[in-house]
Amino acid sequence: xxFKLKPHADIFGIHEKTSEFGTPVIKxxxxxxxxxxxxxxxxxxxVDSKLSDKKIEDAVAHExxxxxxxxxxxxxxxxxxxxxxKDTRSPARVYKRATMxxxxxxxxxxxEAYKQS
Amino acid sequence: xxxTYRGQAKKFNRIESKQNASGFQDKSDPGPRQGVGGExxxxxxxxxxxxxxxxxxxxxxxxxGGESYFQDGYGGDMASPAKSNxxxxxxxxxxxxxxxLVSGAGLTGKKFVDxxxxxxxxxxxxxxxxxxxxxxDKNKTNN
Numbered sequence: 001x002x003f004k005l006k007p008h009a010d011i012f013g014i015h016e017k018t019s020e021f022g023t024p025v026i027k028x029x030x031x032x033x034x035x036x037x038x039x040x041x042x043x044x045x046x047v048d049s050k051l052s053d054k055k056i057e058d059a060v061a062h063e064x065x066x067x068x069x070x071x072x073x074x075x076x077x078x079x080x081x082x083x084x085x086k087d088t089r090s091p092a093r094v095y096k097r098a099t100m101x102x103x104x105x106x107x108x109x110x111x112e113a114y115k116q117s
Numbered sequence: 118x119x120x121t122y123r124g125q126a127k128k129f130n131r132i133e134s135k136q137n138a139s140g141f142q143d144k145s146d147p148g149p150r151q152g153v154g155g156e157x158x159x160x161x162x163x164x165x166x167x168x169x170x171x172x173x174x175x176x177x178x179x180x181x182g183g184e185s186y187f188q189d190g191y192g193g194d195m196a197s198p199a200k201s202n203x204x205x206x207x208x209x210x211x212x213x214x215x216x217x218l219v220s221g222a223g224l225t226g227k228k229f230v231d232x233x234x235x236x237x238x239x240x241x242x243x244x245x246x247x248x249x250x251x252x253x254d255k256n257k258t259n260n
Contacts, residue, residue: 013183026183034217038210044181046210059214066212079208093233103215105222108234110212 015047018060023067025060035103039063041070041077058117065113075109084109 009016015025027049031038037059038046045063047056069075076083082100085092086108100107105114120128174186 012181012185024181024183026181032213032215034215036214036216039212040210062214063212075212077208077211082211091237093237095233097211100211101218102211103213104218 013049015056015060017053018045018057023064025056037063039066039070043067061117062113065116066109069109069112 007016008014009019012024013027015027018025023043023045025045025047028046029049031046031048036048036051036055040046045060045067047059051059066075074085074087077097080097082095082097082102083092084095084107095107103110105111176184177187178184
């Protein structure tokens with residue numbers, strides 16, 4: 001009996017076109033309402049599985065800027081806080097996640113990502 | 118009091134035993150290994166476990182937050198819904214594109230006030246006023 005093997009990307013729920021070594025783009029159905037993509041500090045990117053390929057590419061480009069910021073040590077987050085240190089001369093600012101509007105484009109790290117992507 | 122050779126050796130052994138309490142991991146105990154091979158199981162237990170593997174592989178959440186196929190009866194942590202917890206769900210990312218927020222910010226055009234930045238401005242050093250150069254005598258004429 002013949003059967004067809006599924007590609008790895010289908011099995012693991014990965015968006016193959018935008019995924020790179022060390023930065024898998026994982027398609028998710030359970031992101032919060034209105035959220036198109038998320039960058040995680042483990043190097044993964046979550047995207048809404050319902051988005052078109054073009055939108056996924058745009059979202060991934062945006063999230064990769066965040067991953068760079070994380071790698072440079074300028075941005076970090078925990079379960080309670082987000083810490084942003086724009087450059088070596090700037091003080092580190094700690095934002096409480098409970099009171100901040102996560103993902104708002106006027107935050108410096110988001111602003112930077114929108115400009116670069 | 119002088120420490121004898123034997124006393125010193127005993128002391129070092131005591132320190133070393135504390136430092137390497139759990140092998141190469143200094144700080145945390147690796148705990149019992151599960152589902153990765155090497156666990157102590159009896160032959161009868163193993164036979165029972167294999168006998169349970171009757172069904173076809175099932176799609177479940179894997180460690181990375183995606184989904185993978187797992188065989189029923191798999192004893193690892195990843196297959197246990199109670200124990201499995203994707204690394205990303207421990208603290209969900211705040212770095213997100215929120216469609217509603219982006220369009221909302223564009224519509225209102227209202228600048229988001231970064232409170233922390235405003236407070237920071239108060240502490241910024243102000244420029245010192247330039248002191249007048251008293252060495253130049255303005256009243257003096259070049260006659």
